[in-house]
Amino acid sequence: MACAAGAAEITWTQLSSKKGDLPVPGTSTEQTGALIVDLDKDGLNDFVLSFRKVAPALVWYRRGANGWDRIVIDPDFLTVEAGGAFCDIDGDGDVDLVFGGDWQSKQVWWWENPYPNYDPKLPWKRRVIKDGIATQHHDQAFGDFPGKGRPQLAFWNQGAKKIFLAEIPPDPRNPNSWPITEIFSGDAGEEGRAAFKYPEGMSVFDVDGDGKDDLLAGNIWFKHQGGMKFLPVKVAQVGGLIRGAKFKPGRAAQIVIAPGDGLGPLRWYECPGDPLKSSDWVGHALLDRDVVHGHSLQVGDIDGDGHLDIFCAEMAKWSENKAEPDNPAATAWIFYGDGKGNFRRTALAVGQGFHEAKLGDLDGDGDLDILNKPYNWDTPRVDVWLNNGTGHKRAM
Numbered sequence: 001m002a003c004a005a006g007a008a009e010i011t012w013t014q015l016s017s018k019k020g021d022l023p024v025p026g027t028s029t030e031q032t033g034a035l036i037v038d039l040d041k042d043g044l045n046d047f048v049l050s051f052r053k054v055a056p057a058l059v060w061y062r063r064g065a066n067g068w069d070r071i072v073i074d075p076d077f078l079t080v081e082a083g084g085a086f087c088d089i090d091g092d093g094d095v096d097l098v099f100g101g102d103w104q105s106k107q108v109w110w111w112e113n114p115y116p117n118y119d120p121k122l123p124w125k126r127r128v129i130k131d132g133i134a135t136q137h138h139d140q141a142f143g144d145f146p147g148k149g150r151p152q153l154a155f156w157n158q159g160a161k162k163i164f165l166a167e168i169p170p171d172p173r174n175p176n177s178w179p180i181t182e183i184f185s186g187d188a189g190e191e192g193r194a195a196f197k198y199p200e201g202m203s204v205f206d207v208d209g210d211g212k213d214d215l216l217a218g219n220i221w222f223k224h225q226g227g228m229k230f231l232p233v234k235v236a237q238v239g240g241l242i243r244g245a246k247f248k249p250g251r252a253a254q255i256v257i258a259p260g261d262g263l264g265p266l267r268w269y270e271c272p273g274d275p276l277k278s279s280d281w282v283g284h285a286l287l288d289r290d291v292v293h294g295h296s297l298q299v300g301d302i303d304g305d306g307h308l309d310i311f312c313a314e315m316a317k318w319s320e321n322k323a324e325p326d327n328p329a330a331t332a333w334i335f336y337g338d339g340k341g342n343f344r345r346t347a348l349a350v351g352q353g354f355h356e357a358k359l360g361d362l363d364g365d366g367d368l369d370i371l372n373k374p375y376n377w378d379t380p381r382v383d384v385w386l387n388n389g390t391g392h393k394r395a396m
Contacts (some may be wrong), residue, residue, distance in 0.1 A: 010303060011385040012348065012370075018191055022061070022382055023070035026055045029379045030320070032223065033084035035100055036360035036371055039113060042363045047371050048073070049382065050080040050099050058099070058111065058124075061382075063362070073111060073124045079104040082295070082356055082375075083139040083202070087151055089172050098129065100137025107131050108140070108155055108166075114344060129178050136160030139202035143213035143223055146369055153178075154215050158198035161185060162285070163217055165228060180226045188218025189239020190262070198262045205244025205255045208275045216242045219257060223276060235271075235281040238264040241297035245308050245310060248341040251275070256286075258294040258312050266291045270341070286310065286335055286343060292327045293318055295375070296357035300368045302387065307339035311370065316353030317377035325377060330354065348385070352375030362386070 015021035033050035040046065044063040051057060058080035061068040081102035089096040094115035100108040114122070117143040126152060130137075136158040142151045145165065151168040163184040169175050183269045188199035199218045207214040207221045215222040215230070220237030222230040226389060235236055240259040252275040256268040266286045273280030293315035302309040313332035316325045331350050335343040353374035362369040370385035 011388055013069070013389045015384045015386065017090065017380070017382045018378070022068055022384065025049050025059060025070070025373065025380045025382050026051060026054070026056060027380060028377050029054075031355070031373045031379055031381075032080050032082045032102070032375070033130055034356040034358055034371060034373050035084045035097070037086045037095055037097075037360045040115060040118070045360050045362055047358070047362070048084070048097060049373055050084060052079040052081075052102060055319070058097070061362075071120050072117070074126055075123055076126075078109075081105075081136060083137065083156075085140040085142050085153065087142040087153070088166055095104075097124075098140055098142075098153060100130075100140060103136045103139075103159070105137075106133060106159075108136050108137050109264075110172070118222075125173075125174065127251040128176055129153065130155070130157075130164070130180055131177055133157060134162075136198065136290060138198065138200045139217070141202045141204050141215065143204035143215060145215055145222075145230070146226075146228065147212050154183075154202060154204075156200060156202060156217065158200070161187075161199065163202075173298060181254055183228060183230050184220075184222065184394065185230055188220055189234075189257075190218065191237060198261075199239060201241040201257075204387075205242050205253055205263075207244055207255070209252060209388050214244070216255065218242065221255065221275075225315065231276065233276055234278045235269045236267065236283060241294065242263060243297055243299045245299045247308055247337050248339060254341075256299065256310055257282075258291050258297040260295045260297075261318070263290050263292055264294075266294060268310070268325050268341075271390045284341070286312075286345070287333075292330070296372070298357065298359040302334060302359070302368050304337055304367060305336075307337045308390070309337050309341065310335040311357070311359055313348070313354030313357055313372070315355050315375060315377070316351070318375060320376060324352070327353075330355070330377075335380055352383075 011030035032051040055077040058073035060071045097111040111124040146353040166178040219236040227347040267283040296313040298311040314330040316330035332348040355375040357372040365385040373382045
């Protein structure tokens with residue numbers, strides 16, 4: 001299926017497991033997390049999907065010359081939540097994976113990448129990062145927030161309404177859990193128009209331009225204050241998925257926020273004054289209506305013009321106890337930026353469910369493609385949208 005998007009004359013080619021273009025993810029009707037990452041160090045991005053409801057917990061779509069092979073990473077049943085992150089946790093030169101448990105679990109886990117010794121019959125070793133306190137861990141991110149020269153893992157623990165920072169231990173293969181520190185507790189924009197029961201959203205970007213990683217979560221960016229102390233700076237009333245970027249020149253970066261699980265505006269925010277003052281952040285609407293469960297928010301130069309663009313998409317279904325879509329007119333948009341704070345809106349798709357969709361080069365031709373797996377709309381299912389098909393560099 002080829003869909004022409006007016007801006008930048010991009011033609012999108014949609015591949016789907018429903019048409020046999022990709023292997024079916026599994027049998028789970030609740031698909032939670034998705035990551036784009038090169039796991040086997042071959043220079044081509046792969047992707048990972050997580051599940052709950054039934055096993056397996058994680059599968060790896062390994063990119064080859066002619067498409068993707070589905071490989072089970074963890075065959076066990078785990079109640080994995082949306083989110084996920086990756087980092088070389090054990091320092092052996094390859095990328096390891098992190099996912100957290102949902103409302104039924106008090107755990108956060110990491111999986112050791114066995115590179116280069118992959119055996120489809122052998123699961124990856126899973127170890128515990130956090131066990132206890134409270135349940136649900138929707139979103140994680142790695143960054144060197146205190147400037148120690150090594151990454152830490154930030155993660156939400158929604159059952160506690162807190163954000164924790166976990167430091168990678170000297171020998172992460174042995175401890176049963178990592179040292180963790182609470183860095184935030186309270187509201188992060190889930191109240192008000194969002195009207196959802198827990199805060200969510202997490203990413204990393206240098207907001208104030210001081211050369212250090214900053215954490216963004218909900219409707220807040222966090223300024224490191226020394227030690228393990230952080231100053232929370234609210235930039236918006238409603239929170240959700242949140243990304244930092246430079247959409248235009250300025251002292252501070254800009255921030256874009258979309259409601260993840262709930263209803264709210266899609267806006268980008270800039271700060272012409274002091275980025276440490278909430279009152280100095282000014283919002284600009286990207287849509288003239290609220291976004292409905294906009295559980296996909298990504299930033300990247302999609303059309304290759306040197307300016308950052310915004311991708312946002314709605315869920316078509318989130319209720320588990322009914323078959324029909326909650327939001328049958330769910331829309332996926334691309335907002336093409338001009339580098340001056342102006343955006344041109346286009347619709348990629350209407351009537352398809354998006355959840356945790358990601359931007360990344362999925363076919364090795366140098367441009368940004370889109371990975372999507374719905375949560376429970378038309379599941380099990382996974383789709384890849386190729387930007388102008390597959391180029392000459394890596395032909396399928």
